[in-house]
Every structure is written in structure tokens, then in C-alpha cells.
Amino acid sequence: MPRANDEVARALNELAVLTEIEEANPQAFRVRAYQNGVRAVSGLSRDVSTMSAAELQQVKGIGKAIASKIREQVDTGRMGKLEELRQKYDPGLLDLLKVPGLGAKTVQLLNDVLGIKDLDGLRSAIDEGRLRDLPGLGEKTERNLKKALERLRETSHENRMPIARALPLAEEIVATLDLLPAVQQVEYTGSLRRFRDTIGDLDVLVASDDPEPVMAAFAELGLVREVIAQGPTRASVLTWDGLQVDLRVVEPAHIGAALVYFTGSKAHNIQLRERAIKRGWTLNEYALSDAETGAVIAGATEHEVYDALDLAWVAPEMREDAGEVQAAAAGELPDLVTVEDLRGDLHDHSDWSGDGRSSLDEMVAAAAERGLSYLAITDHAENLRINGVDRAGMLRQRKELAQLQERHPDLRLLHGAELNVGRDGSLDYDEQFLLGFHWCVASVHSHFRLEPDEQTERVVAAIRHPAVNVIGHLTGRRIGKRPGIELDVEAIFDACVETGTALEINCNLDRLDAAAEVVRDGAARGVTFVVSTDAHHTQELDYHRHGVRQARRGGLDKAQIANTWDTDRFLEWAGAKRSEVRT
DNA sequence: GCCGTTTTCGGCCCGACTGTTTTCAGTCG
Numbered sequence: 001m002p003r004a005n006d007e008v009a010r011a012l013n014e015l016a017v018l019t020e021i022e023e024a025n026p027q028a029f030r031v032r033a034y035q036n037g038v039r040a041v042s043g044l045s046r047d048v049s050t051m052s053a054a055e056l057q058q059v060k061g062i063g064k065a066i067a068s069k070i071r072e073q074v075d076t077g078r079m080g081k082l083e084e085l086r087q088k089y090d091p092g093l094l095d096l097l098k099v100p101g102l103g104a105k106t107v108q109l110l111n112d113v114l115g116i117k118d119l120d121g122l123r124s125a126i127d128e129g130r131l132r133d134l135p136g137l138g139e140k141t142e143r144n145l146k147k148a149l150e151r152l153r154e155t156s157h158e159n160r161m162p163i164a165r166a167l168p169l170a171e172e173i174v175a176t177l178d179l180l181p182a183v184q185q186v187e188y189t190g191s192l193r194r195f196r197d198t199i200g201d202l203d204v205l206v207a208s209d210d211p212e213p214v215m216a217a218f219a220e221l222g223l224v225r226e227v228i229a230q231g232p233t234r235a236s237v238l239t240w241d242g243l244q245v246d247l248r249v250v251e252p253a254h255i256g257a258a259l260v261y262f263t264g265s266k267a268h269n270i271q272l273r274e275r276a277i278k279r280g281w282t283l284n285e286y287a288l289s290d291a292e293t294g295a296v297i298a299g300a301t302e303h304e305v306y307d308a309l310d311l312a313w314v315a316p317e318m319r320e321d322a323g324e325v326q327a328a329a330a331g332e333l334p335d336l337v338t339v340e341d342l343r344g345d346l347h348d349h350s351d352w353s354g355d356g357r358s359s360l361d362e363m364v365a366a367a368a369e370r371g372l373s374y375l376a377i378t379d380h381a382e383n384l385r386i387n388g389v390d391r392a393g394m395l396r397q398r399k400e401l402a403q404l405q406e407r408h409p410d411l412r413l414l415h416g417a418e419l420n421v422g423r424d425g426s427l428d429y430d431e432q433f434l435l436g437f438h439w440c441v442a443s444v445h446s447h448f449r450l451e452p453d454e455q456t457e458r459v460v461a462a463i464r465h466p467a468v469n470v471i472g473h474l475t476g477r478r479i480g481k482r483p484g485i486e487l488d489v490e491a492i493f494d495a496c497v498e499t500g501t502a503l504e505i506n507c508n509l510d511r512l513d514a515a516a517e518v519v520r521d522g523a524a525r526g527v528t529f530v531v532s533t534d535a536h537h538t539q540e541l542d543y544h545r546h547g548v549r550q551a552r553r554g555g556l557d558k559a560q561i562a563n564t565w566d567t568d569r570f571l572e573w574a575g576a577k578r579s580e581v582r583t
Numbered sequence: 584g585c586c587g588t589t590t591t592c593g594g595c596c597c598g599a600c601t602g603t604t605t606t607c608a609g610t611c612g
Contacts, residue, residue, distance in 0.1 A: 033584035033585055102610085138602065231600055
């Protein structure tokens with residue numbers, strides 16, 4: 001996300017929280033409008049500081065008032081309305097709202113009656129037993145808040161978990177519950193099923209006629225540290241590493257509606273419900289049903305629900321209220337790429353790179369086993385001091401690869417390299433040597449903190465190099481660990497289209513780079529993508545399944561992904577750029 | 584504050600769980 005968007009989103013979010021306190025109601029329409037604004041800004045790949053108020057208003061969720069607030073923030077560095085509310089409410093109140101169990105109403109009550117303005121104030125009030133006498137509160141609430149405060153100190157609730165940690169955890173929970181005889185179906189849902197980069201909490205959905213043993217088994221999972229809430233069909237637990245996991249059990253006849261409901265996004269669901277209402281129906285987690293008679297119209301499968309609403313089934317990765325409902329209604333959803341569509345992998349390391357773990361022939365054999373049609377070995381080039389391969393090494397590797405090619409006639413092997421984009425956009429080796437490779441990935445591995453125009457310039461220089469076929473992990477981000485370089489993505493798209501250079505979708509869960517919104521916007525501009533594992537070990541060739549979901553989040557059709565093409569077409573395209581230079 | 588194949592005004596999703604209530608309010612997702 002461009003830095004300006006990040007700043008604006010933060011300001012709008014604070015505005016939403018303060019307004020929530022002001023109106024003492026999280027449902028207040030103004031609060032929701034601001035929250036929608038945060039989502040709208042976060043979902044833009046374009047830099048908001050370059051957009052006029054009129055252009056901003058074109059974005060769904062941004063109207064006249066929010067557009068002018070954004071311009072004000074960009075032009076003056078402040079937002080009048082926000083400053084006003086900051087004057088009025090103590091910043092500690094924002095911390096109080098983050099305490100699980102405390103909402104706007106109670107925070108205002110605490111402030112008005114007891115003068116509690118921050119976490120310390122709350123702590124002393126609890127210790128002195130002053131909360132229990134407030135209307136609507138009691139000893140139990142006091143105890144719960146005390147616990148919530150302790151928990152807050154250990155695990156920061158606002159830190160979302162990177163998908164690289166959440167997905168394995170979810171798969172483990174799903175696999176364990178799936179073993180129970182009472183469980184007919186179990187899926188993780190929520191933002192993880194939509195394949196967001198980070199996950200706030202984990203949602204698990206079970207279809208069962210007999211919820212009791214499921215609830216019991218869930219609460220007793222080894223990774224559960226504490227049960228936060230537990231009813232007959234719903235429970236929330238906290239894992240040892242601070243992730244909240246919510247379980248919901250529904251009858252098998254309701255699993256379709258429940259999957260829709262719990263997969264979200266919230267905004268996508270609201271779109272569906274509004275559609276239902278217009279037809280005189282209601283949609284909840286149990287079913288789509290007639291509002292008058294209660295007669296069930298659909299609910300057993302997701303497809304049934306979408307179908308009844310005159311919509312094509314929308315893939316979970318696209319359910320972000322970014323126009324997918326309208327597209328589903330018009331029959332204009334993209335035919336999303338699937339993992340079976342991928343025919344090759346184009347960013348792979350061997351132990352010739354210092355960080356590779358499998359040998360060349362192991363990598364090649366593993367790719368052949370998986371039925372790939374082509375494979376590019378792209379070990380690190382020499383400028384990467386620790387891991388790089390020098391010229392002599394690369395030439396030896398090329399010979400070895402040629403021998404392996406004879407043993408694997410059905411797998412076309414390409415000798416490539418992962419080049420390092422230098423601070424000034426320069427690359428390893430020299431142009432003649434680079435043109436000797438079949439396939440070159442160029443990636444940023446250093447100088448992450450340059451200004452956006454410098455970053456853009458160096459990457460564009462790499463894109464313009466005749467030997468470079470694709471830019472690897474565009475920003476170098478590590479989700480939850482390192483933000484990645486800032487770029488003018490529009491300039492990148494233009495250079496890619498002009499030169500016939502692709503952008504990579506890196507399958508590593510730590511990276512998933514380019515980001516989904518960049519993929520979406522780039523595809524609209526005509527950029528070609530490749531989905532590559534960046535495997536450093538044979539097992540990582542299976543990471544295609546992650547990259548494909550990232551591509552689907554970006555709305556990609558297989559036609560836009562070069563490594564779905566058959567070998568001849570792919571080779572012709574890959575060779576086109578460098579042959580232009582030779583002639 | 585936003586939005587429009589019924590709308591430029593009048594709507595804006597809905598149910599589980601908890602704790603405090605004898606019928607419901609607040610919070611959460």
C-alpha cells in the first residue's frame with residue numbers, strides 16, 4: 001500500500017473509533033461509513049495523494065465528505081474533524097475500546113460516572129471494586145475485565161497473524177476435528193478462506209448433527225490455552241500463540257449458508273443480504289428463506305445460495321465487495337486460474353545457491369514427478385554475496401542441466417538465474433552473459449529504504465533490460481515482518497507492458513508478492529504474470545497451491561498467467577524479448 | 584456518511600453468547 005494511503009487509512013480509522021465513542025454506538029451509520037472508507041482506501045493500489053476529490057468520490061465507499069477529509073489530510077497533513085475529536089476525548093479511551101468485552105457504551109459509562117480515561121484508570125477501579133455498582137455491570141463483569149486486561153498485556157490483540165503462521169494452524173485444527181465421527185464436514189472460513197495476507201482470528205465451521213462432542217473436543221485441543229466463551233454450538237478459544245479461534249457447529253442442511261456467512265467478507269455478505277431483501281427473502285447463517293413464511297429457499301450448499309440469488313458462485317478469494325457481486329449478477333466473473341492450470345515453474349533454487357536445500361537432480365526429478373512441462377532453475381546470481389553463483393559456476397551448472405535434460409525428455413529445462421537489482425537498477429554479470437540464460441528473474445534483495453521514485457527507477461531499469469523476463473517478489477515484503485519497498489506501481493505496469501516483461505506472484509506464504517490489489521490492477525493494465533514457487537527445497541514445489549489462491553484473489557484468468565501456457569507458446573513468448581535485442 | 588434495476592430521501596445485516604436483567608442490553612463477529 002502506498003505510504004499516503006496507509007496514513008489516510010490510519011487517520012480514518014482513528015476517526016471511526018473516536019466517532020464510535022462520541023455516538024456511544026458501534027452501529028452508528030457514520031462510524032460504519034468511516035470504516036468503509038478505511039477499507040476503500042486500503043484496497044486501492046493507486047496513491048490517494050495523487051487523486052483529486054472527484055476521482056476519490058468515484059471509489060465505492062468514499063463520498064463527498066470523506067473525499068474532502070482525505071484531500072485535507074493529504075494537503076495539510078491533518079484532518080480537522082479528527083483533531084477536534086482528539087481534543088474532546090482522552091487518547092486512553094481508545095485503548096479502553098481495545099479491551100475485549102468493552103464497547104463504546106461501557107467506555108462512555110466508565111468515563112462519565114467514574115472518570116476512567118485509560119487502562120490504568122480501569123485497573124485501579126477494578127482493584128477497588130468500583131465497577132460492580134455501575135448499572136448493567138456486576139462482579140462477574142469486573143472479574144472478566146480484569147482477566148481481559150491481563151491478556152491484553154501479554155498478547156497484543158491488534159496484531160494480525162501473518163498467513164504463513166495461521167494457515168498451518170488452521171489446517172491442523174481442521175485435520176484433527178475431521179477425525180471425529182460426529183463431524184460430517186469441517187472447513188476454516190473467514191479471512192483465511194478468502195486468503196488475506198493476515199488473519200485477525202481464525203474461524204472454523206463444522207457440519208454435524210451432534211455438536212456436543214465436537215465442542216468438547218475443540219475446547220480440549222492441545223493448542224488451546226484458554227476457553228473464552230462456550231455455548232452449545234459456538235465457542236471461542238485462545239491458542240498458546242495468542243490467536244483467537246472461533247468454532248461454530250451447524251446442522252449439515254445449513255452448511256452452505258453457514259459457509260457463505262462465515263467466509264464473509266462482511267461487506268460481501270451485506271451485498272448478498274440486500275439482494276435477498278429485494279426478493280422478499282432473508283439470508284442468515286442457516287439459510288436463505290422467505291421473509292413472510294420462513295420457508296427455506298436454499299442453504300445446503302454455497303452454490304445453491306448464490307444460484308437462488310441469481311448470482312454465479314463467487315470464489316472465496318474474491319468476496320471482498322470489490323465489484324464481484326455485480327460481476328456475478330452479470331455473468332462476468334473471471335474464469336479464475338486453478339492449480340491444475342499451471343504447467344511450469346519459473347523460479348527455483350538448487351543447492352548451488354547457498355540457501356538452496358535440494359540438489360539439481362532432486363529438483364528436476366521432483367518437478368518431473370509433479371507432471372510439470374517446464375522448469376526454470378534460477379539460482380542466485382553472483383552479486384548476492386553469500387548465496388550467489390559466479391560465472392564459472394553458472395556455466396558448469398548449464399552443462400549439468402543439459403545432461404539432466406536428456407534423462408527427462410518430457411520436462412523442458414530452462415537455465416536461468418535470479419538476478420539482483422542493484423541500488424541503481426544495475427544487474428549481475430554483463431549483458432552478453434545474461435543473454436546466454438534462457439530465463440532471468442530480477443529481484444530486489446537490498447536497499448529497502450530508498451524513496452519511492454528511486455525504487456521505481458531501479459525496478460523499471462531492470463524491467464527494461466533485454467535479458468530480464470520477470471520481476472521476482474516485486475516489493476520484497478515479508479508479511480508481518482518487513483513492509484517491502486514502495487513503488488509507483490503504475491509506472492511498473494507500463495514498463496512491463498511496453499517491454500513484454502512479467503510480474504511474479506511469489507507462492508511463498510511469507511511473501512505472496514505481488515500483493516493481490518497490485519495483481520488486480522496490473523492485470524487490468526494488461527500485465528502478464530507468472531505464478532512461481534521460489535522453491536528452495538523439492539517439497540516447496542507444492543507451494544503452487546498458495547500462489548494460485550493469491551492469483552485468484554487478484555481475479556486472474558489463466559490466460560493472463562504465462563506458466564499456464566503450453567511449452568511452445570511459453571518458450572516463444574519467453575524468447576521474444578531477448579531476440580528483439582539480437583536482431 | 585454513503586448510496587440508488589423500486590430510492591437524491593430513507594434506508595443502512597443479523598444471530599449467539601454473556602451477564603445482568605425477570606425480558607434485555609451490550610458485545611462480538
